[in-house]
Amino acid sequence: MxxxxxxxxxEIVWAQxxxxxxxxxxxxxxPLAYTTVMTTLDRLFKxxxxxxxxxxxxxxxxxxxxxxxxxxxxxxxxxxxxxxxPRPSGDLLISCLVDAVSEQDAALLDQLERRxxxxxxxxxxxxxx
Amino acid sequence: xxxxxxxxxxxxxxxxxxxxxxxxxxAVSAAAPLAIxxxxxxxxxxxxxxxxxxxxxxxxxxxxxxxxxxxxxxxxLEPDASAEEVGLIFLTVALVGSAxxxxxxxxxxxxxxxxxxxxxxCPRLIESNAPILMLAGVLRPxxxxxxxxMGVLDHEQxxxxxxxxxxxxxxxxxxxxxxxxxxPGVLPCMRxxxxxxxxxxxxxxxxxxxxxxxxxxxxxxxxxAALVRVARMGPAAPAPALxxxxxxxxxxxxxxxxxxxDPAPSPEMPRAWVxxxxxxxxxxxxxxxxxxxxxxxxxxxxxxxx
Numbered sequence: 001m002x003x004x005x006x007x008x009x010x011e012i013v014w015a016q017x018x019x020x021x022x023x024x025x026x027x028x029x030x031p032l033a034y035t036t037v038m039t040t041l042d043r044l045f046k047x048x049x050x051x052x053x054x055x056x057x058x059x060x061x062x063x064x065x066x067x068x069x070x071x072x073x074x075x076x077x078x079x080x081x082x083x084x085x086p087r088p089s090g091d092l093l094i095s096c097l098v099d100a101v102s103e104q105d106a107a108l109l110d111q112l113e114r115r116x117x118x119x120x121x122x123x124x125x126x127x128x129x
Numbered sequence: 130x131x132x133x134x135x136x137x138x139x140x141x142x143x144x145x146x147x148x149x150x151x152x153x154x155x156a157v158s159a160a161a162p163l164a165i166x167x168x169x170x171x172x173x174x175x176x177x178x179x180x181x182x183x184x185x186x187x188x189x190x191x192x193x194x195x196x197x198x199x200x201x202x203x204x205x206l207e208p209d210a211s212a213e214e215v216g217l218i219f220l221t222v223a224l225v226g227s228a229x230x231x232x233x234x235x236x237x238x239x240x241x242x243x244x245x246x247x248x249x250x251c252p253r254l255i256e257s258n259a260p261i262l263m264l265a266g267v268l269r270p271x272x273x274x275x276x277x278x279m280g281v282l283d284h285e286q287x288x289x290x291x292x293x294x295x296x297x298x299x300x301x302x303x304x305x306x307x308x309x310x311x312x313p314g315v316l317p318c319m320r321x322x323x324x325x326x327x328x329x330x331x332x333x334x335x336x337x338x339x340x341x342x343x344x345x346x347x348x349x350x351x352x353x354a355a356l357v358r359v360a361r362m363g364p365a366a367p368a369p370a371l372x373x374x375x376x377x378x379x380x381x382x383x384x385x386x387x388x389x390x391d392p393a394p395s396p397e398m399p400r401a402w403v404x405x406x407x408x409x410x411x412x413x414x415x416x417x418x419x420x421x422x423x424x425x426x427x428x429x430x431x432x433x434x435x
Binding site: 113123 | 346347350353354357360361379382383386390
């Protein structure tokens with residue numbers, strides 16, 4: 001699990017690539033103490049999400065996983081934890097996923113149908129003109 | 130181990146085929162992402178053709194080299210070697226090559242038999258509400274459609290959907306599927322080859338869409354509407370291996386509708402590629418019967434054999 005600040009810091013490192021504490025602190029929306037950013041980066045390093053190397057006197061941090069890899073890992077961990085629970089919770093999760101996918105499919109089909117209708121109207125209009 | 134001449138020749142052929150196929154397949158697998166990106170920028174039929182040829186290239190080229198160089202060099206330079214020791218590693222490679230070829234032929238034959246059985250038992254019009262509209266079979270493909278699809282599509286949509294399936298027949302896509310099944314596997318971890326298979330299937334659908342609409346805006350809209358209506362009918366029923374279905378891959382629906390609504394002009398296969406392919410084939414055929422090539426191949430085979 002990651003906190004809000006940790007996610008923000010990870011977003012910055014993913015966007016910027018290898019960054020120092022100073023680089024990250026400068027990119028934050030709100031001003032935070034240097035030591036707070038340093039502690040957060042250190043925590044992310046200890047969680048295995050960042051790699052670090054020493055450059056002169058400061059550490060440079062780089063993401064160990066790409067954003068997609070991290071999201072896949074997160075989804076996998078979440079599903080594994082949920083499915084490891086009692087049977088009803090696993091069934092519930094699968095049924096929620098099926099519902100969500102069906103809703104998304106229906107919305108996509110509605111959107112495609114709308115686009116086809118608009119295109120047909122355009123075509124009719126052009127033909128009349 | 131001492132083995133008879135003919136068996137040794139067979140071992141030479143199978144082991145060389147396996148090693149050459151593995152080498153070419155590794156090269157094609159590494160080039161797959163680039164080739165797929167290039168194919169997607171071409172006209173769909175040209176892109177599908179390129180990917181199909183690329184997929185056939187490793188076994189095809191391996192077969193040509195074995196038939197034109199390896200086997201003749203062994204026959205020419207060792208015509209009367211009645212008894213010769215064969216290394217265990219070479220024998221194992223030959224056995225693995227033979228097993229992979231046998232598995233591939235078995236897979237293709239089994240798919241052909243299943244497809245034939247399916248066509249024998251299945252009527253052209255299926256009394257079901259399932260979203261079935263497909264072209265099944267290899268040599269004499271047959272259109273199969275469900276009553277549900279006939280009821281959901283209007284006349285114009287049904288005609289263009291049938292034209293889409295007919296386009297698969299013209300492109301011999303089911304025969305190509307059979308050939309792909311007959312290609313021996315190499316390594317299970319070669320993702321590149323699998324991604325070429327998937328990209329080819331996708332581009333074959335796009336090519337059939339293009340041929341079905343034939344540049345007509347009305348038919349494009351009708352086919353797009355038909356795809357959405359069939360998608361609304363629910364998940365597709367399982368189809369036999371040698372069949373093309375109107376809704377082959379639901380994940381590709383959005384892209385297909387996009388292409389039909391906003392067709393973008395795309396080029397044919399670059400002429401330079403065709404010319405370099407032909408030049409390579411010509412060079413290979415000129416080099417193969419040369420005594421120097423056969424001697425070099427023989428030296429390599431001797432090294433492998435022992």
